Amino acid sequence: MLIRRKRGWELPEAAATPEAVFVQRRALVQAMGLGALLAPLAIDAAQAAEDKATADPSAGLYPFKRNPRYTLDRPITDPKYAENYNNFYEFGSEKDIAEQAQALKIRPWTVKIDGMVEKPFEIGIDDLLKKMPLEERLYRHRCVEAWSMAVPWSGFAMAALVALAKPLGSAKYVRTQTFLDSAVAPGQQQFWYPWPYIEGVTMAEATNELAFMVTGMYGKPVPKQDGAPLRLALPWKYGFKSAKSIVRLSFIEQRPATFWETVQGDEYGFWANVNPAVPHPRWSQATERVLGSDERVPTLIWNGYGEYVAHLYDGMTGEKLFM
Numbered sequence: 001m002l003i004r005r006k007r008g009w010e011l012p013e014a015a016a017t018p019e020a021v022f023v024q025r026r027a028l029v030q031a032m033g034l035g036a037l038l039a040p041l042a043i044d045a046a047q048a049a050e051d052k053a054t055a056d057p058s059a060g061l062y063p064f065k066r067n068p069r070y071t072l073d074r075p076i077t078d079p080k081y082a083e084n085y086n087n088f089y090e091f092g093s094e095k096d097i098a099e100q101a102q103a104l105k106i107r108p109w110t111v112k113i114d115g116m117v118e119k120p121f122e123i124g125i126d127d128l129l130k131k132m133p134l135e136e137r138l139y140r141h142r143c144v145e146a147w148s149m150a151v152p153w154s155g156f157a158m159a160a161l162v163a164l165a166k167p168l169g170s171a172k173y174v175r176t177q178t179f180l181d182s183a184v185a186p187g188q189q190q191f192w193y194p195w196p197y198i199e200g201v202t203m204a205e206a207t208n209e210l211a212f213m214v215t216g217m218y219g220k221p222v223p224k225q226d227g228a229p230l231r232l233a234l235p236w237k238y239g240f241k242s243a244k245s246i247v248r249l250s251f252i253e254q255r256p257a258t259f260w261e262t263v264q265g266d267e268y269g270f271w272a273n274v275n276p277a278v279p280h281p282r283w284s285q286a287t288e289r290v291l292g293s294d295e296r297v298p299t300l301i302w303n304g305y306g307e308y309v310a311h312l313y314d315g316m317t318g319e320k321l322f323m
């Protein structure tokens with residue numbers, strides 16, 4: 001199975017702290033000269049102080065009110081899968097990067113808005129949360145590797161962020177950029193990848209009602225391994241389009257060179273819309289493995305979201321829309 005040891009999700013959020021903190025706390029207890037009997041109390045006090053210092057300042061905002069417009073055809077995935085079976089190459093190419101990802105510092109976190117906009121600006125994540133219309137949505141997520149999950153995401157419509165950015169008429173694409181810090185993200189020391197992780201969508205995709213900026217998951221701030229503190233969810237596209245831990249959105253005229261397209265363009269194209277009839281060059285996309293079950297279910301074209309997005313691609317016959 002995937003889960004080999006106790007991980008953050010098995011503990012209440014406040015109890016999950018990095019090893020270094022335990023070491024510090026042990027040193028503190030020893031320095032206080034307390035006997036073994038009193039030590040647990042001292043640990044509780046140290047824990048409380050520590051929780052206050054490191055608590056996610058947005059935690060009190062959750063849960064967001066669920067938008068009933070977006071419904072699922074399957075059960076919500078148990079968070080133990082969504083939070084422990086991850087693709088986040090910055091922290092390694094395996095699925096069990098959740099512990100590694102705890103090294104990411106998510107405050108302060110500034111998002112830069114630039115390119116073809118009225119006036120470029122930077123905004124802190126907590127200020128951004130104050131300006132955006134917050135809601136929860138149930139979405140399916142389909143990875144190009146043929147596994148899937150169904151998740152309650154918290155966040156806001158990407159269209160609201162686009163409106164805040166005030167793009168000029170000349171902007172045709174929104175390019176999303178993930179943080180770059182190889183000291184915390186060892187995967188970024190792998191020089192053969194074109195870091196930082198870049199993805200992008202057209203303006204029409206960015207302002208489509210489904211495009212969703214994610215700040216939370218399962219009614220809490222989104223875990224680091226799932227892309228804290230700001231990621232995308234583009235539920236009609238393969239998962240790699242949904243960039244994690246975004247630091248910059250640029251409004252640009254040319255189609256951006258995206259991470260996976262640069263690595264392997266014949267397998268991971270720019271559009272990457274889900275289609276069971278178009279196989280990946282190395283495997284079928286006809287069915288998907290539902291995380292947390294032994295079931296394989298048929299994959300749906302546009303991942304089942306055709307009524308919202310199929311019209312975006314009318315007449316684009318020369319494009320590789322499904323790869």
Ligand SMILES: Nc1nc2c(c(=O)[nH]1)N[C@H]1C(S)=C(S)[C@@H](COP(=O)(O)O)O[C@H]1N2
Nearest residue numbers: 086087088089143178197226239240242244
């Ligand atoms: N920055 C960054 N974003 C990323 C990835 C990545 O490696 N780095 N992987 C993508 C892929 S392939 C998928 S399937 C989803 C996985 O999200 P999850 O771990 O929350 O399921 O994140 C996407 N966003």
Ligand SMILES: [Mo]
Nearest residue numbers: 143144239240
């Ligand atoms: Mo993926």
